[in-house]
Amino acid sequence: MTEVIIPIGPQHPALKEPVNFRVVADGEKIVRLELDLSYNHRGIEKAAEQRDFIRVLPLLERVCGICSHSHTTAFAKGIEEIMQLEIPPRAQYIRTIIAELERIHSHLLWLGVAGHEIGFNTLFMWTWRDREAVQDTLEEMSGNRVHYGMNEVGGVRCDLTPAQVRAALARLPLLEERVQKYVGMVNEEETMLLRFRGVGKMTKQEALAYGAVGPTARASGVACDARHEDPYLVYAEIPWEVVTDTHGDVYGRTCVRIGEIQESTKIVRYCLEHLPEGNIRVATPKTAPTGECLSRYEAPRGELVHFIRTNGTDKVERIDIRTPTLANWTSVAMCLTGQNIADIPVIVAAIDPCLSCTSRITVIDDREKKKNAITFDELRERSRARWHAEERS
Amino acid sequence: MIDPLTLNFVTETMKGFGTVEPAGKNRFRITTTPDRLRDAIMHVQAMLGCDRLITVSAVDNSRTLELHYHFTGQHRTVITIATGLSRDKPVLATLSDLLLPAGLYERQIHDLFGISFTGHPSLKKLVLNEDFPENEYPLRKDWKPAPGRSYGGTKERREPL
Numbered sequence: 001m002t003e004v005i006i007p008i009g010p011q012h013p014a015l016k017e018p019v020n021f022r023v024v025a026d027g028e029k030i031v032r033l034e035l036d037l038s039y040n041h042r043g044i045e046k047a048a049e050q051r052d053f054i055r056v057l058p059l060l061e062r063v064c065g066i067c068s069h070s071h072t073t074a075f076a077k078g079i080e081e082i083m084q085l086e087i088p089p090r091a092q093y094i095r096t097i098i099a100e101l102e103r104i105h106s107h108l109l110w111l112g113v114a115g116h117e118i119g120f121n122t123l124f125m126w127t128w129r130d131r132e133a134v135q136d137t138l139e140e141m142s143g144n145r146v147h148y149g150m151n152e153v154g155g156v157r158c159d160l161t162p163a164q165v166r167a168a169l170a171r172l173p174l175l176e177e178r179v180q181k182y183v184g185m186v187n188e189e190e191t192m193l194l195r196f197r198g199v200g201k202m203t204k205q206e207a208l209a210y211g212a213v214g215p216t217a218r219a220s221g222v223a224c225d226a227r228h229e230d231p232y233l234v235y236a237e238i239p240w241e242v243v244t245d246t247h248g249d250v251y252g253r254t255c256v257r258i259g260e261i262q263e264s265t266k267i268v269r270y271c272l273e274h275l276p277e278g279n280i281r282v283a284t285p286k287t288a289p290t291g292e293c294l295s296r297y298e299a300p301r302g303e304l305v306h307f308i309r310t311n312g313t314d315k316v317e318r319i320d321i322r323t324p325t326l327a328n329w330t331s332v333a334m335c336l337t338g339q340n341i342a343d344i345p346v347i348v349a350a351i352d353p354c355l356s357c358t359s360r361i362t363v364i365d366d367r368e369k370k371k372n373a374i375t376f377d378e379l380r381e382r383s384r385a386r387w388h389a390e391e392r393s
Numbered sequence: 394m395i396d397p398l399t400l401n402f403v404t405e406t407m408k409g410f411g412t413v414e415p416a417g418k419n420r421f422r423i424t425t426t427p428d429r430l431r432d433a434i435m436h437v438q439a440m441l442g443c444d445r446l447i448t449v450s451a452v453d454n455s456r457t458l459e460l461h462y463h464f465t466g467q468h469r470t471v472i473t474i475a476t477g478l479s480r481d482k483p484v485l486a487t488l489s490d491l492l493l494p495a496g497l498y499e500r501q502i503h504d505l506f507g508i509s510f511t512g513h514p515s516l517k518k519l520v521l522n523e524d525f526p527e528n529e530y531p532l533r534k535d536w537k538p539a540p541g542r543s544y545g546g547t548k549e550r551r552e553p554l
Contacts, residue, residue, distance in 0.1 A: 211494025
């Protein structure tokens, strides 16, 4: 049979992020693929060179709509290392709480997307509803659902009140119960087993050779986790474990992420219960001395790296951002070879490529020429009706 | 679990490849020349157990274009191999055959800094759009968008809905 080239993306119902694959296929089997990511370059690295340390954080927060806290923490801790600042423990704990809440909501979001890609939309609805509990906590703590704006160079912007801590702790048991249900589902639910098992397989050697990071690598038995390898914030002093799996397929990646939700929930609980007293930030100099720092951070999708160079002014000389998704593309391209075309969406989704989310809906009626925005509260009420019912019972 | 590497051990092992200096907590940087880069990388892989490439960072310091290859391994120490290329004719042999993930990073660096990697299997645009002008490299320090020139995107303004 002759080979055909199938273009997939940048707009494609099964891929929600602007990426283009040129898939060379022989029948139903993928022979190889080429990658083009050129649809969304926003010039953030260049723009970051023009802004001082106060104004650069909101910009870096917008690199990603899901792991927004990851980028600001990676940058802030890098600059703090160059400035040789000692960050108060309370600020470190608050950063860790936000970081782990972010990981939980990101992994729940991923589990929903993965369910959606295999046509299991019930899972998608469930996980995204459960994710609201995390989003609520983040909104209560920071005032925002997506870009929390918690970090600044030298500490965090908002303190946590005892009432916020109590409210956050009160939400955890229901979340843990729900996640326990997903642990059962991933091992028993026929739909998930059939579409996840043996799909997109990658061995440990391959994961190392292709430079895979995060849950993608950990599902192949590579115990790489920047929180463990290069401890930052409070990860060196609190109890937690790196979650790995040896299946190496989409099923393994699902198990790792669900395990990480459980591990992150424990970290959040520990940090909330052991939140030290004290200041939440220190005074910082306006400028940073000439220096260089490779700041590693374990974002939900894998290791995020900011390579920062300062030049004695209040701006960076250079910031080089390597996002986990860029590191994982090579492994996707390799994983897809020999697989079925129908498995492209779920294999691509299994690295959790980064996509932005939004929380408002606009209804446009073409005939009536009416534009009608559903308010945030209306949308929430619709989606939360059942959640409320369960919370009460 | 293996112990982190020490400065003495790294200096001893990397003798002849360039200067070794500490670059932060548990990080060492080896500055080498472009022609010794490949050997230096093979040496850290073989002798220092650096089995993972974290990333390749590029910096324009107005005199040279610097490339930093960051590695780590079981010992959890980050070893950076840095080298500088001339800004006028930045050419380097590709390392994508030796380090698979470097293939994508090299494409990105080629887009943004204009470093040519000879022998790369497909050094096509990766992050910049297809109608971005040729021979313009936005992350170089002296780059400014030329007024009136198109850098891609829709040309005409469309009426809002």
